[in-house]
Amino acid sequence: MTQTSEPAITIRGMNKFYGTFHALKDIDLTVEQGERIVICGPSGSGKSTLIRCVNHLEAHQSGNITVLGTALDNNIAHIDEVRREVGMVFQHFNLFPHMTVLENCALAPMLVRKWPRAKAEELAMQYLEKVKIPDQAEKFPGQLSGGQQQRVAIARSLSMQPKVLLFDEPTSALDPEMISEVLDVMVSLANEGMTMLCVTHEMGFARQVADRVIFMDQGEIIEQNPPEEFFGNPQSERTQKFLSQILGH
Amino acid sequence: MTQTSEPAITIRGMNKFYGTFHALKDIDLTVEQGERIVICGPSGSGKSTLIRCVNHLEAHQSGNITVLGTALDNNIAHIDEVRREVGMVFQHFNLFPHMTVLENCALAPMLVRKWPRAKAEELAMQYLEKVKIPDQAEKFPGQLSGGQQQRVAIARSLSMQPKVLLFDEPTSALDPEMISEVLDVMVSLANEGMTMLCVTHEMGFARQVADRVIFMDQGEIIEQNPPEEFFGNPQSERTQKFLSQILGH
Amino acid sequence: MAMTDQMGRTGMLAVLRERYFSSPGNTILSIICFAILALIVWTVLDWAIFSAVFSAAKGPGACKAADGACWAVIDARWQLILFGLYPHEEHWRSGLACLVVVVMTVLSCIPYFWNGRSISIIWIGGFLTFYFLMKGGIFGMTVVDEQRWGGLSLTVFIFVSTVLVGMPLSILLALLRRSDLPWISGLTGIIIDSVRSLPLLTILFAFAVVLPFVLPDWASGDKLYRAILGSALFFAAYQAEIIRGGMQGVPTGQEEAAKSLGVRYFHRIQRILLPQAFKNALPATINQFVITFKETSLFIIIGFFEILASGNAAYGTGNWTFAFVEVYAFIALIYFAFVFSLSRYGAFLERRMDVGDQ
Amino acid sequence: MLTVWNNIKLRNALLQIFYVGGFVALVATLIVMGRTNLQEQGIISGFDFLWKSTGWDVSFSLIEFTSRDPYWLVLVVGILNTLFLGIIGLVLATVIGVVIGMARTSENDLARLLGAIYVEVFRNIPLIVQVFFWYAVVTRFPGPRQAINLADSVFLSSRGLYAPGLNITGLSAFLGILAFLAGLGVIVWISAAQRFRRMEPAHKARLRWLILLGAIIATGVIFWAGRLPDTALVSMPALKGLNFRGGIRISTELSAMAISIAIYGGAYIAEIVRGGFKSVGRGQIEAAQSVGLTNWQVFSRVRFPLALRAMLPILTNQYVWLIKATTMGIAIGFADFFMVVSTAINQSGQTLELLGILMGGFLLINFSLAAVLNRINRAIALKGDGLRS
Amino acid sequence: DAGPTLKEVQERGSLNCTGHNGSWLGFAEVDDQGNWTGLDVDLCRAVSVAIFGDLDSLNIVPVSWAQRWPSLQSGDVDLVIKASGGTFSRDTELGLQFSRPYYLGTTVVMTHKDLGVEDFAGLDGGSVCIPAGTTIERQVAAYADRVGIEVESVTFEKTEELREAYFSKRCDAYAQWGPTVGIARSVSDNPEGHVILDDVLALEPEVAIMRQGDDQWVDVVNWVFSALWFAEQEGVNSDNVDEMKANPPTAEVGKVLGATPGVGGPLGLSDDWAYNVIKHVGNYGEIFGRNIGEQSDYGMPRGLNKLWNDGGIHYPMVFD
């Protein structure tokens, strides 16, 4: 399906409306395979909307999105194809509360990839080990701390062996102590070469792993640059203002 | 009712029980007029309970509380009197969701002070300007961001032209960007000489405006000192531990 | 605001005093309540037990002479009440069938069996056993037409099959109603609201009596099944709204998470949405069961010998006509036993789920 | 074919067309089949019978009705009776529900206990049993000749309650009451509607009094216009023959039904009210207290309006359900819509047509009720919730 | 020959006839074993026995009052014998047809003795308990009109509620179908405390009711009824029917009982149908006696429902 040379995500002239509200305006964005991108911007700027369009949780109204060579168009089969290859981690974890951690992770491989339970659970355990909570496998999400839950959510995404991972503010619902444990996992994923699109305000993380930082405001991409340049020499005024606020206190 | 010389709040040997749980133990506290006090302490230490006793949202079981010369005793008229002169800002804003911002602010002056609507609204607009959101006056609370809602809550308190303002963790339910806009308003109030009793963990704010910082633990006032001394040279071990935690990350 | 005595003084006596005799007004109120209660209890006991006639052996005359209840009518006619018009020699089958349903209900109340497979096996198996016991035609049992079914087993049959048919239908309706496609959700909404605006009686009447005029002969089926279909539709319209409420309680993030894992619609519904929705909807669902069970009594209007009609027939004969209160009381007790255990069980479930939740 | 099925837009369109089209086709087929089947059987079908006289009487009617009047009129009588009973029942049930619901949320132990007992008892006894019970109670009053007599003008007996009334036509009585209710409705509207919220409170109060006065005057005028010729304006009940004549009478059937619905519905509404008040956050109440509002102001300005918003959607369902409960009237012989229709079915044999009318009538009543309440609900719904906290 | 309905019944192997949802005293009741009894039920039974020759082929379908016409029209039942009178509109508009009357019902009024009311006119201003949804409502209204009084009608769906309401003095009077009033009085606590007024508000001939368009089916029912009266007239009953068949007193009796052929073929039945009916169900007098007459709990006098030669109105057609 994918050739190594082609970009992981290509967005061309994409527009998104909620009713009459113009949420994303003429977005152009190309993400190469293995690239790690951090998206930031003020609240309501359309960051979540952008990455939700990438796996078609939101339908866009015009323009093209191609993910791993598959165009997101009216064809339902294409959507399914993209979702199989793109994982997503949410701000509020969205674990399935009525299933154990292991079941959470093994569910999709069993249903979507049609793997036998044994194989799915074996793999799920591997990923739970990777996020360092194999011992919690039999617990229910409600019994875990926020940080643990988010790590389970990451393991759940990984269990589908996605080629691209999307993160929507994965640490912003966590207590300060737990943020670092989740960031650690994300850093290690980044170091392994996973293609990542990450909405976050953790600027430390951005500095450490991002290949590119994208700043959005009012539905537009205002600026995109490697982190050194982005933080060191922000070009637009809005970016400067935002950075001063966010790094300020 | 009030003479300028007497203290705004006097608490003497006050005890408060929830059922059999001893929530506040022998509290003694005097707040002068125009004084700005910050209360901090670990969760469950009785900070909220203390300030809620000041406007009788909680009844105390023994000891005396006198606010602006009025004793909080069995007399209902006294309670009403105190509440007219003491404003309170809550952690979760507690705006009235079925009224516009303007109505939220004008309600109490109209009902309690029996002002005509025009006068009440005019004054409310003044205070909305003070907290920098006059343009939101006709919106409903549900349509505002958290920071805006908290500023409305402050304006609502101010509309009753209180002599004392109580704050119960006014910024802890807010996103980082919004914290500063609320703190700004609070700082400007402090600078205008409002008597303030403020439960908060914003130590920057405490350093900047507090006349005195009070540290509570397990229902007792452990330490009270001006901020320089409180932060620079905390006396009790518990205070030290708490400060190291809170300033740590 | 005086310091009240917080500690000590626990124990029954103190609690009683605190609760009921804390002030003169309180005391008077308590005494009045107690007196009323005692009066009611005494009157009922006297009527139902002390002055009552229990045996039918002495005939109705003994009842007319006594002050209390005439349970003799139950003694004489209980088979009619419980089994209706079912052939007398075959009553054991009807009784056994009821037992099957009770066992089936009890089994499905045990958490151990709470998975799709076991539940389906229990219900479908139990239901088929029930059906063939009642209907006969296999293992040399004589065939008994639905026309002759009656009494408790008919009531139970109506209830169980209403729920069995209505439940899947309600899920379908709930899903259709929350569909993204405006025409589908709109039309489903109209259907649901219309059914809910109608009295059940009119729906039963329409299905039992009117449908045969409208359907071709081969499609009409037995009157009983038509009526059950109507009652299932009515149940489904209410239950659909309950389930939809439960679905709204499931955060949208759940479905989004499943979508982003590539899980298809059917599996999302089955594995993610419905389990959580049902949990949210449980109290209301139990309540709906109770209401549905009570409403089986309306089948009398379209000529079925369910338990209320059997009751009518039980006192509807020359020498027992005066004893209808006792018959109603007996039937009310049967209803109560069922309804009460259902609601107790519902309360138990709720508590159980709350514990699992944390 | 595969591509068509995979194309979201096409697929959605097809699904909707099949669903709606299928439903329409199904209904149409049923209607056509029904018509042909009936015609084959030689059963006279159609609504001609509506213009024939009934030949039977109804026991309670708001408008003039005799056995010589046609079927359509008896149906109107039934609908009016259902509405009449429904309105009385709903209003009383709401009053009881609010009182009991408040009791259940109060801090007084005993009040809570009594509220709980009330709810548990009256909710768990089937309505039909309660109807019989209250009917038994109201018919246990002494006979007309031994009626309980209040100042020779109000009589309470097993035939119902007799009170002095006006000698006016039933229609004008109905219209008059309607006019009065409309006045009350406008007052409620003024109190709640968006467009009047900026009005000065004193001004608003004056306006409300004016409207009330207007409504009373209008009612009076309508009553006056509907005077029966050659009678005194006020008619006093007096014993004549076996019963009272004159005055207005609240029949035992009506009162038993109204009491039952009020008490039974009250138990359910109490639970809704309790839920509504529980859903009001402690914080809002404390905020209101801390700006110095009195207890009553906290209740009327904050607690009640917020609780009402939480209650209204569920209340709508409950109301629809209570309206349907009026069909129990048939058990004790109150001539509600359902009973009138089933009598008509028996007398005329026009089962299908009358059943259709019955269903149509209930759809109409309940849909308009739900529409009105939903409109109110939308008008007062909290704005902007959901997007941000 | 057999008409469509008879053919259908014979093919099905059972006759579907109306019962009641619950109990209609004396006419359709259920005994301790769950078997139907009663005058109406026995007449259904007679028709069924005439067709099939045994007692097992009758299928009683319980239906409510409101359901009886739709059930008949939709084919749920073949025959309505449910204390229902023959009326103009039922005949002409509902597409139904009737058998000969099998019972002459009168609508009468019972009042409490202590009211001192002597005739219907004395009820002026009073209230009358009336069963809901029956012709009686109409009859009371018409009769009150005729004697020029005003009465309040209080209607109930169920007979027992109606009775309760009357006995609890909710109503001054109780207007009902004659037998039901008689039964109500006989089972009440003090039968002497109530008087049945002499006024006959209406006369209702109760008939068996069938769908229009099958005359042969009407013939079957009519001749079954005739056989019942004929047997009573000739002194044939279930005890002596065998002997009567062996040695018929008259040629006509012999023919009816099937000793000589000819009575079955034209109806599409077997020749011994009448014999079977009398053997299994008894003659009209027996049916009346055991269900509502002297041998029953109700002890109703036969009154008008006697045979013609005893001063009543029933008579058989000629089996010729």
Ligand SMILES: Nc1ncnc2c1ncn2[C@@H]1O[C@H](COP(=O)(O)OP(=O)(O)OP(=O)(O)O)[C@@H](O)[C@H]1O
């Ligand atoms: N379902 C929706 N319907 C209508 N408007 C929406 C919807 N979801 C988002 N919006 C609007 O679209 C805009 C962009 O929203 P989005 O959630 O993408 O912002 P964001 O950058 O992720 O903000 P945040 O940092 O608060 O998460 C906002 O103005 C929001 O109000």
Ligand SMILES: Nc1ncnc2c1ncn2[C@@H]1O[C@H](COP(=O)(O)OP(=O)(O)OP(=O)(O)O)[C@@H](O)[C@H]1O
């Ligand atoms: N209504 C109540 N009933 C019983 N106990 C209560 C109640 N409110 C508070 N408490 C208890 O009183 C103690 C003090 O509570 P309080 O809310 O004043 O703490 P706090 O210092 O404000 O903590 P936090 O920082 O978490 O707000 C806590 O242990 C709490 O559990």
Ligand SMILES: [Mg+2]
């Ligand atoms: Mg976002």
Ligand SMILES: [Mg+2]
């Ligand atoms: Mg606190």
